[in-house]
Amino acid sequence: MKRILLASAALIGTAVTAQAADLAVKAPYYKAPVVAVYNWTGFYIGVNAGVGIGRDRITHSYTGDSIYRSPQGGFGGAQIGWNWQTDSLLGPIVYGLEADFQGSGLTGGGANVVGPLGANTVQYNTSSDWFGTVRGRVGLASGPVLSYFTGGFAYGNVKSTITEAGAGTFTSDRTATGWTIGSGVEAALGGNWTGKIEYLYLNLGNRYGTAIGATGQVANTELRDNLFRVGLNYRIGGNSTYTPVAAANWTGWYLGGNVGSGTGRDRTYLGPVGGPGEQFSLNPDGVNGGGQIGYNWQAANWVYGLEADIQASSQRDQKTAVVLGTVNYDHKLPWFGTVRGRLGYSVGSSLFYVTGGYAYGGVKTALNTGVGSVSFSNTQSGWTAGAGIETPFKLLGLFGPNWTSKTEYLYVDLGRKTDTVIPGIVTSTSVTEHIFRTGLNYHFNTPVVAKY
Numbered sequence: 001m002k003r004i005l006l007a008s009a010a011l012i013g014t015a016v017t018a019q020a021a022d023l024a025v026k027a028p029y030y031k032a033p034v035v036a037v038y039n040w041t042g043f044y045i046g047v048n049a050g051v052g053i054g055r056d057r058i059t060h061s062y063t064g065d066s067i068y069r070s071p072q073g074g075f076g077g078a079q080i081g082w083n084w085q086t087d088s089l090l091g092p093i094v095y096g097l098e099a100d101f102q103g104s105g106l107t108g109g110g111a112n113v114v115g116p117l118g119a120n121t122v123q124y125n126t127s128s129d130w131f132g133t134v135r136g137r138v139g140l141a142s143g144p145v146l147s148y149f150t151g152g153f154a155y156g157n158v159k160s161t162i163t164e165a166g167a168g169t170f171t172s173d174r175t176a177t178g179w180t181i182g183s184g185v186e187a188a189l190g191g192n193w194t195g196k197i198e199y200l201y202l203n204l205g206n207r208y209g210t211a212i213g214a215t216g217q218v219a220n221t222e223l224r225d226n227l228f229r230v231g232l233n234y235r236i237g238g239n240s241t242y243t244p245v246a247a248a249n250w251t252g253w254y255l256g257g258n259v260g261s262g263t264g265r266d267r268t269y270l271g272p273v274g275g276p277g278e279q280f281s282l283n284p285d286g287v288n289g290g291g292q293i294g295y296n297w298q299a300a301n302w303v304y305g306l307e308a309d310i311q312a313s314s315q316r317d318q319k320t321a322v323v324l325g326t327v328n329y330d331h332k333l334p335w336f337g338t339v340r341g342r343l344g345y346s347v348g349s350s351l352f353y354v355t356g357g358y359a360y361g362g363v364k365t366a367l368n369t370g371v372g373s374v375s376f377s378n379t380q381s382g383w384t385a386g387a388g389i390e391t392p393f394k395l396l397g398l399f400g401p402n403w404t405s406k407t408e409y410l411y412v413d414l415g416r417k418t419d420t421v422i423p424g425i426v427t428s429t430s431v432t433e434h435i436f437r438t439g440l441n442y443h444f445n446t447p448v449v450a451k452y
Contacts, residue, residue: 046231048078071107098134101130109265122162122164128225157174172210184197188244194233206223250296305344329368333361350390361431383413
């Protein structure tokens, strides 16, 4: 919970953006002021799509294991909401209510482990076909840019199966309820349209002492999901008509810092070379933070860039136990970095972009048993891809027009690494991480309007 609140609180950097940054005539960031004051009050409807990863932990009396079932996949759906904007000492505050419903393809990510009858005799799987939320929103508006926190009620379908050799398959298909918290940034695209990028953490509750069939077994489960999505909204009523000013000038060098959260779905094998062995997921999660440097080129509204960053990370999984509960993993991602290209389109003061390129990082894994332990430390490399929004930043007038804030999602794949535990026994892990972060950039160019 502390990690979630810290990662969401990091987004205060985007939540306290400039007081009407798009309207400030004295700031040389734009060619001309907006025709009318932008106001977020009113109803809206929209659609969204994204990716999700589950951290559905199960402890099972039959095997003694503690395992993360980590389904992942795409989802998409629709939302409806209402905003009310009012003035405050900090600037325009927006309060809102939003409900959404999603069709989901989160599946897989189970485990195939040793049971009392031998290798690969117990399988765990889980999936979700749909989920939804009803949430409040509160944020600070900087003209046509809204940075917000959100939270409320969550519900969803959860299908779980446990298959045991000699005993059969035990299935649970139910609707789970709980809560959600998250944050995001929404920006006007022109007319009545807005676009957003958002992160949600879903906690769908715990179940303890669940009986499995008539065998006298019990299972404890925890249902958690991390959701990353983009959305498109159409505003109905209110001051919805918006014509963006000329695109800001993004050309030049910039330097900045960032903070956020990350969670992994690291598919792992433990067993003899060539099998059969146990297959399961390690799910490190935690807080990330670091710095970035980059350069942008601009042609009309199109922005091309290169960016490099380096991150420290607290992502860790120390709750996974396998081999009838006798082998405990302590799996960490202490640092990582990326070198990426960026391609974006500037709509007034906002830059919407996609990004991708090279990724690298350190991975530490320790296996602890009752008779000893072994550890491995590797530097791995792979690729990354993602998307984000970057907007002007002026904290209560303390920052000038050279400052921007950004909110970004990255998928990081650091490849698979195999290490020898003892002669003939190996552990092999594929490291894949989902990162959501916000940051501040200082642009060294004077942000005047591009000459085109």
